[in-house]
Amino acid sequence: MADVKLIITDRAGEVRNVTAQSGDVLMQVLREHVDLTLGTCGGAISCGTCLVTLSPQWLASLPAASDDEAEMLEALDAGAFSRLSCQLAVDAAADGMEATIAPEE
Amino acid sequence: MATAPAVLDRGYAAMPIPFGWFAVAMSGDVAPGQIKTLRYFDTEFVVWRGEDGTVNAVDPFCPHLGAHLGVNSTVSGNDLRCAFHHWSFNGNGGVTDIPYSRMVPPKLRRNCLPTWPVSEADGVIFVWYHPKKAAPKWDVARLPECPEGEWVLAETHEWVINIHCQEITENGQDHAHFGAVHGVSSAPKGEFRLDGWVRRNTVVVEMPTPRGPMTGKIDVTATGPGQSITEYIDVTHIVQSQQVTPIDSQTTHLRWQMYHIPGLSDGRMRVTQARMRDLVKQVNEDIPIWNTKRYMSTPLLVEGDGPMMAYRAQYARFFQFDDPEPDSQAA
Numbered sequence: 001m002a003d004v005k006l007i008i009t010d011r012a013g014e015v016r017n018v019t020a021q022s023g024d025v026l027m028q029v030l031r032e033h034v035d036l037t038l039g040t041c042g043g044a045i046s047c048g049t050c051l052v053t054l055s056p057q058w059l060a061s062l063p064a065a066s067d068d069e070a071e072m073l074e075a076l077d078a079g080a081f082s083r084l085s086c087q088l089a090v091d092a093a094a095d096g097m098e099a100t101i102a103p104e105e
Numbered sequence: 106m107a108t109a110p111a112v113l114d115r116g117y118a119a120m121p122i123p124f125g126w127f128a129v130a131m132s133g134d135v136a137p138g139q140i141k142t143l144r145y146f147d148t149e150f151v152v153w154r155g156e157d158g159t160v161n162a163v164d165p166f167c168p169h170l171g172a173h174l175g176v177n178s179t180v181s182g183n184d185l186r187c188a189f190h191h192w193s194f195n196g197n198g199g200v201t202d203i204p205y206s207r208m209v210p211p212k213l214r215r216n217c218l219p220t221w222p223v224s225e226a227d228g229v230i231f232v233w234y235h236p237k238k239a240a241p242k243w244d245v246a247r248l249p250e251c252p253e254g255e256w257v258l259a260e261t262h263e264w265v266i267n268i269h270c271q272e273i274t275e276n277g278q279d280h281a282h283f284g285a286v287h288g289v290s291s292a293p294k295g296e297f298r299l300d301g302w303v304r305r306n307t308v309v310v311e312m313p314t315p316r317g318p319m320t321g322k323i324d325v326t327a328t329g330p331g332q333s334i335t336e337y338i339d340v341t342h343i344v345q346s347q348q349v350t351p352i353d354s355q356t357t358h359l360r361w362q363m364y365h366i367p368g369l370s371d372g373r374m375r376v377t378q379a380r381m382r383d384l385v386k387q388v389n390e391d392i393p394i395w396n397t398k399r400y401m402s403t404p405l406l407v408e409g410d411g412p413m414m415a416y417r418a419q420y421a422r423f424f425q426f427d428d429p430e431p432d433s434q435a436a
Contacts, residue, residue, distance in 0.1 A: 045212060068211075
């Protein structure tokens with residue numbers, strides 16, 4: 001299991017370095033290291049509280065959103081670089097990349 | 106009401122419940138804004154009537170955190186609002202409002218809560234029951250056209266009987282019981298036809314009257330296992346709309362609505378009312394036997410018993426839960 005280093009900005013604007021393992025679900029990484037309350041629905045694409053904004057290179061390396069996720073992103077009026085972290089697995093391509101946890105509404 | 110001792114197995118508990126449209130309430134039982142929890146088909150479900158007059162039926166537990174949707178819930182517009190967190194649901198089982206959330210997630214806006222097909226016809230609310238939730242295979246049958254004006258609803262009756270619903274409608278094919286139980290001459294042979302999901306019996310009778318014999322016709326149209334509409338045309342003209350609804354495989358809710366043509370003279374009205382009384386009396390004569398008999402999968406039938414086995418062979422379609430084809434045949 002390879003270490004993947006991520007640069008995460010939380011909702012308060014604080015930046016921290018987080019080390020994940022390749023294959024981890026990003027939402028779980030954020031819950032463990034940053035904010036335990038993220039993702040109230042547990043990954044069912046029905047709450048939108050795990051929304052993150054990613055650096056463009058990280059975004060480009062990821063598989064496209066499923067129809068369910070795409071529908072949710074639209075309903076949230078999410079910006080162009082946003083994804084639901086419950087649907088993303090961390091891999092080597094994410095090493096050194098940045099993500100920002102979307103603010104609560 | 107006489108019941109069999111609990112230790113005897115009368116054979117109905119093991120029988121499946123047939124699929125079909127079944128009456129679950131009279132229209133007046135569910136007013137706009139009213140919610141009811143109903144127990145049929147060995148399960149329960151929740152119905153409500155919205156502001157727009159439509160009756161909806163859903164599974165009883167809220168998909169959010171499991172509250173019973175029939176308890177302290179309210180109708181909000183056309184939707185049902187759960188008491189627990191005030192989530193609102195429409196008749197398609199989609200969430201329409203979550204008061205504390207900025208939006209309803211797209212996934213929850215559709216098929217979130219399982220629904221039951223509902224059809225309201227001639228003052229009766231029907232739901233479609235199928236154990237595998239297959240879509241309705243036919244439409245609810247309507248009253249025949251009234252030859253003059255509108256049918257007059259004269260009486261309604263209901264009974265709860267401790268037997269599987271198949272036996273109630275089989276009773277009409279049991280020719281030999283009419284003499285013994287009801288003291289009338291055994292049902293004359295008539296035509297017995299199948300047309301897809303519909304069974305038709307037409308019987309022509311010679312009836313003795315003080316003015317000499319007259320010919321009467323009895324036309325029975327059974328649509329699925331749950332509905333039977335009988336038209337009596339002789340000196341009276343009566344339509345008897347019957348629904349049998351399984352509460353479980355050993356208990357049946359029987360409902361009758363009795364109609365007659367409008368504008369009857371006093372004399373004909375008296376005959377009509379006497380006929381209706383007689384028909385109700387016949388059900389009450391059947392009930393002690395229904396409540397205590399056991400199911401006979403291989404009855405010892407003899408000549409004159411009537412086409413009960415043919416009826417059962419046709420009725421078996423309603424237990425074929427994996428997409429059978431309807432067929433037409435006469436017997």
